[in-house]
Amino acid sequence: MAFVCCCVAEATTPAPVLASASVLEMRTDDAETVTWHLTADNLSTLNESKILEATGQVALRRGNEFFKADYARYYSTTNWVYLKGNVEVFTGTETIRAEEAEFDLRSRTGWMQKGEIFMEGPHIYFTGERVTKKWGDYYTFEKAKVTSCPPDGEAWSMNAEQAVVEIDGYAQLFGATFDVADTSLAYSPYMILPAKRTRQTGLLMPEYGMSTRRGVYYNQPFYWAVDDRRDVTINEYWMEKRGFMHGVEYRSREASDTAMWMRFDWLDDLTTVKNDADDPIAKDGLVRTNSERFWLRGMTEGRLGDPDWRYKLDLDYVSDQNFLREFNSGMSGFGKSRSQLFELFGRDIRELDRNRISQGMVYREWDRATVALSARYEQDPSLGHGNKNYSADTTVQRLPQLDVFLHKGRAFEEMPLEIEAEAQTVYFHRRNGTQGGRTEIAPRVTLPMNSRYGSVIASMGWRQTMYNTERAKGLDGEPAPTGDYRSLPDYNVAAFTEVGRVWDLEDGALDPATEEVGTRHWKSVYHRVQPRIEYRNIANVDQDRNPYYDDSDRIGPRSELVYSVTNILTRKRGTVVPARDPDSEEEYQKVAYDYLDVIRWRLESGYDLREMDRNDDLEDYPRRPFMDMISDLRFGVFDWLSIYTRSDWSPYLGDFTRHDQGVTFTSQRWGYISTGYSYRPKLDEYNRKRAYTGNLATLTAAVNMWGPWSAAGHMYYDFVRQEGYERAFDLIYSNPCYKFILRYTYDVYDEGIEFLVELPGLTN
Incomplete structure (x- = not known):
């Protein structure tokens, strides 16, 4: 033309x-x-x-x-x-x-x-x-x-x-x-x-840097957009001291409730650990003689044919006990995979130094009932590769398991009596040790009684357990107990009430006709006091004659009174906001209200009636029936400040047995800084023991410094070891068309530095 x-x-x-x-x-x-x-x-x-x-x-x-x-x-x-x-x-x-x-x-x-x-x-x-x-x-x-x-x-x-x-x-x-x-x-x-x-197929931004464990490294991902619901990422991860690690990651979302995320990384490692003295990861008496290393993990969920039937599947299997410790960071690391899985599915995987859990479930839900058929496999990563042989594995596997739940609801329309129940039958498999089946039925009735002065809720349950032991062998080789049943009643009574008052604030009134949009005032404050007392009882039943598969086979007796008082301060705030009349399309201003618990303070303690009557080991452990006094405070009066603090104090030790504190400052202009402190002392009491003292401080921040420069990072400091056992710092230079990140990381396993470049449009 x-x-x-x-x-x-x-x-x-x-x-x-x-x-x-x-x-x-x-x-x-x-x-x-x-x-x-x-x-x-x-x-x-x-x-x-x-x-x-x-x-x-x-x-x-x-x-x-x-x-x-x-x-x-x-x-x-x-x-x-x-x-x-x-x-x-x-x-x-x-x-x-x-x-x-x-x-x-x-x-x-x-x-x-x-x-x-x-x-x-x-x-x-x-x-x-x-x-x-x-x-x-x-x-x-x-x-x-x-x-x-x-x-x-x-x-x-x-x-x-x-x-x-x-x-x-x-x-x-x-x-x-x-x-x-x-x-x-x-x-x-x-x-x-x-x-x-x-989404688009192509190379993603690589990771590169150097560290003490990996040497110089380069991790290049390739992204393949299969279609609008599926994609694949392939990684080639070269490490100077370790070799090539290959990785493939698959994601799909066929519908809002149907999704899959799977990733597999494998490495032919250039280094092995032949004795514990040469192990740079942990002096735990374990070695790692294997060079072929891998980690398979993933989750999926969706509907199974009939839309009323659903399924869930979790995979987590690793080659050895050190893999997740060594490869914790980066796009191929434990931390990245864990956060992605939790974000997509709302489920978590175990910490990196624990046994790995793979499990699947098929289930259906009704208004008052749920039925689920599942299987669970627990892997001990320390077996093999120069350590104990797999034939010595004593880990319990649940293969299979059937659960039926009757959810809480009225037993009769004319009565406030509520009923709920659960039933379970499971086969416990072991390569070594006792194995067999366990069937359990646990009904519970609850009677809530409400009046203008408060509420009383009483409940009573019964746990009936039947065992079918197939092989009775203790972990020490001696014959194991093979009891046939267990009958365990329990009951609970809780009483609570609430008193409160509303204070109207004189300067809380807003006139939308004269105030500017965005103007805020507190209109009123509502103070509530909630006292609560609760008695919990579990019968003292001898369970030592029964096989032991997991902790629920040994449920300890309980007879304790717990009392608490909670203070809650709730503010009602008005904000002038723009609005539009749906009929005339005329714009105007109005006052919108929001509510927030700005202070929540709980004081709690209790009395252990069984401890008061205990006669065992009095010479080594004198009676201590009074429980710790707990102070739990949440404070959020200002938008820029958030505080939480919990402290447990023992009247017998005259000292604290727990501290958890945290403060967060937030600014739209400057970023945020958050600090926390956690303390757990060593304990040796009849009812509780703690072998080690934990004394940890954390600091996390993201700060806009000047112009295009900003910084971010976190640090964990252990006061017992007197060292910062994990640190990560980012120095960031941001521009509308690029971002440079200089990152330093340190933990007890590795220390490294890397440089990242982000080019909007080409690397995102």
């Missing part, structure tokens, strides 16, 4: 002045009528009204599409429009800017001089000396430049002799260079870049 020449002199007939708005109608190739609305400060016609000229704030609109310029000339015979001066075009996908341009209004094809397209999704600017718009969303650029930096502050760019760009597709660059400032650092005769607002 030939372009219209816009510099030909027109007929000299006088140009009549038109109204400042005009309607342009035309027919497309498929005989459809298209209407554009043209507005400008001045409109006039030339050549017997075949040409329309517009000057001053020209706008040509059709639906959500528009053309804007300082000057426009429209040719009615060809339906072309010529634009000049601050040209801006929106064709339904992206915004285009140019010095001058010409377009066919029927097909929206044309050309631009010094054109620029900004794609907001990937945050990329495409510019060219001359830009030609093809049919659809295809563009060709002469003397092209690609960058995520604003045109007035380019720090880096990709420059090419020619570029072909498909919106929401890819950009092909011919004769391309990568430039920093005005210096070319690399050349490629042909290059493809993503130009998508959605």
